[in-house]
Amino acid sequence: MQRSKIVLVCACLGLALQAAHPQALTSKTAGEDSALTGHAKGTFDVTTTALAPDEVTGGPAIGRYALDKQFHGDLEAASKGQMLAAGDPAKGAAGYVAMEHVTGTLNGKRGEFAFQHNGTMDHSGLHVTVTVVPGSGTGELAGITGSMTITIAAGKHSYDFEYALPAAAQ
Numbered sequence: 193m194q195r196s197k198i199v200l201v202c203a204c205l206g207l208a209l210q211a212a213h214p215q216a217l218t219s220k221t222a223g224e225d226s227a228l229t230g231h232a233k234g235t236f237d238v239t240t241t242a243l244a245p246d247e248v249t250g251g252p253a254i255g256r257y258a259l260d261k262q263f264h265g266d267l268e269a270a271s272k273g274q275m276l277a278a279g280d281p282a283k284g285a286a287g288y289v290a291m292e293h294v295t296g297t298l299n300g301k302r303g304e305f306a307f308q309h310n311g312t313m314d315h316s317g318l319h320v321t322v323t324v325v326p327g328s329g330t331g332e333l334a335g336i337t338g339s340m341t342i343t344i345a346a347g348k349h350s351y352d353f354e355y356a357l358p359a360a361a362q
Contacts, residue, residue, distance in 0.1 A: 227337075230299055232353040234265015236342075240275065254278050259292055267353060269296020275309070287312040291325070301357070303331030307340065324355065333357065 243256040259273040273292025279285050290309035296302070306328035311320040322340040329336035338355030 227356040227358060229354070229356045232266030232299055232355070233351065234263060234267055235348060235350045236261050236263045238349055243274075250278075259290060261292065263294070263296065263351070265351075267294075267296065267298050267351070269294050269298070271295070271307070273307075279313075281313065285314050293328075298333060298336075298353075298355070301332035303329060303333030303336075305329040305333050305336050335360075 239260045241258040241260070243258055245252045245254070246256060255277045257275040257277065259271065259275055261271040261273075263269045263271070271292040271294040273290055275288055275290035277286065277288040279287055288309065288311050290307075292307045292309070293304065294307060295304045306325040307322050308325050309320070309322050311318065313319075320342070322342055324336050324338045326337065335358040336355055338353060340351050340353040342349070342351050
């Protein structure tokens, strides 16, 4: 019962914007470390699978979940990850952290990178940050930085991803 509540809050804590409009990479002005900035939008499907509690690091008070995502739109990719969650979503108070490894194509550039999630829910609402893990980019996505807004609306998951790549990634 508690695990289903945690899964529900995790879905509520994380997911964004329905539109999917590809945008070209643009250069920052001189003196801003010659990075190319980009914007990606689209949808994704996510499956969470409950994992056994880890008695050494919190037992049943901390829910553990495997993540499996398929991104569509400007980011055509798959990701795998792990999420930890705690709190009492039925009372409107909970939180989660997650790491996911993304493999695919971002606006035509192929590679891999990782996302780090941090989310809480309390009387003031939902507060979620999803950022690219520094140093995690490979291939044409080496050096990627950025953050993603994710939400759920009308049962659909979507994303809005603002990112930057080193100019050498052109």
